[in-house]
Amino acid sequence: MHKHLIIVLLIGACATSLLSQSLTIESKEIKELLKKPDLNPDIKSYWNNTFKIDLDKKTFDFIDTLTHKNDKFFPLYFLTFNNLLSKSDGALSESMGPYCLNMITNYPKEAISNFQTDSTNLYLYSLFIGSELYFKDKGSSSIKMNYKEFKSFLVKHLNFYDNRTKSTFDAFFKKVDYFMKIQSQ
Numbered sequence: 001m002h003k004h005l006i007i008v009l010l011i012g013a014c015a016t017s018l019l020s021q022s023l024t025i026e027s028k029e030i031k032e033l034l035k036k037p038d039l040n041p042d043i044k045s046y047w048n049n050t051f052k053i054d055l056d057k058k059t060f061d062f063i064d065t066l067t068h069k070n071d072k073f074f075p076l077y078f079l080t081f082n083n084l085l086s087k088s089d090g091a092l093s094e095s096m097g098p099y100c101l102n103m104i105t106n107y108p109k110e111a112i113s114n115f116q117t118d119s120t121n122l123y124l125y126s127l128f129i130g131s132e133l134y135f136k137d138k139g140s141s142s143i144k145m146n147y148k149e150f151k152s153f154l155v156k157h158l159n160f161y162d163n164r165t166k167s168t169f170d171a172f173f174k175k176v177d178y179f180m181k182i183q184s185q
Helices: 003-019 028-034 041-047 057-067 074-087 090-094 096-106 108-117 119-137 147-157 163-184
Strands: none
Touching: 028 041, 028 074, 041 057, 041 074, 057 074, 057 096, 074 096, 074 108, 074 119, 090 096, 096 108, 096 119, 096 147, 108 119, 108 147, 108 163, 119 147, 119 163, 147 163
């Protein structure tokens, strides 16, 4: 992978370990979701620490499940994906951009709302999405949206009458722009 992304990931790992809150399943709603018989068994395994994250089809299918639209299990899928995202490193982290983009385009209001209180998620999503958008502009990424389309999509789906949403959106894109710039150097 590109040396700039590796440097950014190392810096991010240090910042993440300092900034991150412990992501645990505390809420009653999440505990109830884990009991549902129709919940993907890999998610239960993940939270029971029996699912092995690796660079294999099963892991990528798992991540794909987490980042596809599923309103019934969204709170748990979002929490699980963010937990996994905060732990990803090396080759796995190089693959996270499209998944972050998928999560935020499926749940733009919820993601931006989360970023208002979770600076670690804002940082990680902007890092991975910014890097992926850079490679899209260079023709080496197959993601469905380029920078302009992604930004327009969020503008269309967010309520900017809420000042916090607008300031979080601006902070997010400031970081996306920064990570795109780093990739170009």
